[in-house]
Amino acid sequence: IFFKEMSRYLPDARYVMDTKQALRGGFTAQEMAQAMSGRIIHLHVSDHNDLCDCLPIGEGQFNFSGFLQQVFAEGFDGNVILELYRHNYGDYRQLHDSYLTIAQTITSLNGEKNL
Numbered sequence: 498i499f500f501k502e503m504s505r506y507l508p509d510a511r512y513v514m515d516t517k518q519a520l521r522g523g524f525t526a527q528e529m530a531q532a533m534s535g536r537i538i539h540l541h542v543s544d545h546n547d548l549c550d551c552l553p554i555g556e557g558q559f560n561f562s563g564f565l566q567q568v569f570a571e572g573f574d575g576n577v578i579l580e581l582y583r584h585n586y587g588d589y590r591q592l593h594d595s596y597l598t599i600a601q602t603i604t605s606l607n608g609e610k611n612l
Contacts, residue, residue, distance in 0.1 A: 500532040514568070515541040516559065517580065520550045526564050535572045541580040542599070551585045553595040562602050569607050577603065 504510060512533045518541075519529035530537065542564075543550070544557030554561055565577075579595050586592060 511536050511538045513539040517543050517550045537573050538575040540577045553591045555598045
């Protein structure tokens with residue numbers, strides 16, 4: 498993966514990890530996070546299914562909890578933002594539900610220090 502190579506040349510580089518962009522690049526979020534291991538400072542997250550790579554969290558097949566568990570284990574202590582396009586959700590309730598899922602997952606994995 499490009500990021501593994503880049504990390505060798507730029508040992509102080511830090512990354513914004515975007516789950517949607519990982520998929521669009523042909524990698525799983527877990528593979529990209531592993532390539533950026535210990536250097537992720539900010540997460541852009543969304544869910545996905547076989548037809549769409551930018552869904553509200555909980556509306557696709559992404560193992561969000563497992564992904565967060567992985568990045569926390571690798572030292573992540575940054576911000577998490579839900580990144581969606583307007584046409585990928587129907588109403589603001591979906592955004593609220595995604596926020597609750599994100600917050601509850603972070604709390605269950607890492608306590609309230611990351612909220």
